[in-house]
Amino acid sequence: MPVYSQKVMDHFMNPRNVGEIENADGVGEVGNPVCGDMMTFYIKVKNNHLEDVKFKTFGCGAAIAVSSIASEMAMGKTLEEAMKITPQLVANELEGLPKQKLHCSNLGAQALNKAIENYLKKKRRGGGK
Numbered sequence: 001m002p003v004y005s006q007k008v009m010d011h012f013m014n015p016r017n018v019g020e021i022e023n024a025d026g027v028g029e030v031g032n033p034v035c036g037d038m039m040t041f042y043i044k045v046k047n048n049h050l051e052d053v054k055f056k057t058f059g060c061g062a063a064i065a066v067s068s069i070a071s072e073m074a075m076g077k078t079l080e081e082a083m084k085i086t087p088q089l090v091a092n093e094l095e096g097l098p099k100q101k102l103h104c105s106n107l108g109a110q111a112l113n114k115a116i117e118n119y120l121k122k123k124r125r126g127g128g129k
Contacts, residue, residue, distance in 0.1 A: 002098035011065035019054045028114025030107050037063040039107050041115040050074050062101035069093050070108035
């Protein structure tokens with residue numbers, strides 16, 4: 001059984017920013033077929049800042065904790081700052097993840113980045129604000 005930090009347990013037991021944003025400015029979905037984890041991030045952007053970040057995650061405790069901390073890390077940041085959130089930063093913020101769960105931190109960063117890319121694509125097409 002993997003050993004989790006108190007911070008991982010806290011974000012697993014009390015995840016922040018769970019939910020969906022209606023008419024989100026950007027949506028990013030990633031999944032890992034090997035472990036079955038699925039994450040969807042929703043973002044609202046105002047003045048190039050992430051005004052709101054929500055997520056829905058189907059997966060293990062580590063995946064839920066990663067989604068929760070990644071959403072907190074991104075909130076209020078500029079799009080450029082949020083794009084710099086790496087899997088390693090997510091794992092560090094959680095005070096480490098067991099080796100067999102490190103792939104979860106990849107998913108959190110990827111889902112967030114995909115949501116931002118989705119927003120930027122829409123904006124380029126004229127569908128964004």
